[in-house]
């Protein structure tokens with residue numbers, strides 16, 4: 545009984561202190577619901593019969609006084625409640641143990657060699673290409689991007705992840721590897737025109753190499769740099785198409801994927817643009833691959849994450865707000881101009897200030913100003929960007945709502 549109460553106590557603590565663990569347990573148990581129910585009914589019956597048996601023994605062995613007799617209905621209720629509670633806790637724990645055993649027996653084997661999801665890539669040529677010195681495309685605490693060419697002429701972008709801490713024990717490494725493999729299998733199954741598809745992955749001693757198509761236009765950050773340096777011009781129609789594509793990719797991750805996938809690091813360097821400027825989100829879902837994902841504190845950090853609150857789909861929307869703001873203003877979100885123009889604030893503060901003052905036109909990139917109809921769309925888009933950059937997550941629209949809001953701006 546003590547043990548059962550102890551387990552019940554731990555369960556309750558988990559429920560109140562670690563909500564995520566509790567939801568995980570609840571989800572796991574849901575799978576075994578019929579078993580839990582059966583065990584619960586059985587234990588309820590068994591415990592109640594036992595308690596009632598003990599009770600009736602007590603009654604018959606004692607020459608009961610008048611007051612004992614009055615207490616009996618209370619004792620019967622207590623017996624039934626105790627029977628129900630211990631039965632429930634016992635069955636839940638039993639089902640959980642069975643679930644753990646089943647999971648242990650079915651756990652993913654650690655794969656050796658490359659895992660390929662594209663017919664254009666052969667295992668041997670991939671390994672050969674990875675062993676060569678490759679051209680560095682980008683680097684961050686979360687890994688490095690390299691460009692490499694396979695023997696068949698296909699150019700690929702490879703993200704090198706090193707998710708293990710140098711001193712982590714082998715058993716911990718193995719469980720991280722299994723976890724990463726499962727996540728990669730899930731990511732490889734996603735198909736959407738606005739997502740970079742995972743073409744293959746290779747497990748190496750110190751990490752994983754993730755293989756994607758190489759996109760020669762580069763990222764939105766690269767393209768906007770060229771626009772600022774007057775090497776390239778992209779008008780409002782193309783910029784709006786980019787915004788719509790980004791939000792459609794997000795909508796797919798947030799509303800179509802089961803379980804829901806959060807991007808966790810949406811910013812202009814993680815949006816690739818193909819030759820027609822169709823956007824494709826990169827690096828989505830990396831948080832689950834990298835337990836120590838470094839998001840740093842940057843301009844893209846949603847306010848709720850500065851205060852250590854939970855990252856939600858609305859935090860991804862904040863990242864989208866920055867992207868829309870960059871497309872509208874033509875400026876880098878890190879431009880000191882925003883701090884000066886909004887007394888120490890950022891792009892979001894500046895857009896909100898202009899909206900309140902009815903001066904949204906001030907925000908627009910002068911190089912895209914033109915027809916009146918287009919200008920009206922841009923002014924409405926300023927309002928949408930300001931809403932996405934709201935300090936309160938609840939005030940930001942969802943990706944689903946954003947698809948409708950943006951596609952209604954013109955006839956997509």
Ligand SMILES: Nc1ncnc2c1ncn2[C@@H]1O[C@H](COP(=O)(O)OP(=O)(O)OP(=O)(O)O)[C@@H](O)[C@H]1O
Pocket residue numbers: 681682683684685686687688689701756757758759760762763765766809812813814816826827
């Ligand atoms: N598939 C790709 N094709 C072409 N270039 C790419 C590709 N993937 C990434 N890049 C290049 O790499 C850059 C991004 O590198 P990286 O992801 O290391 O930097 P980051 O986005 O600042 O870091 P993090 O996402 O970890 O915060 C892009 O701006 C782009 O130039």
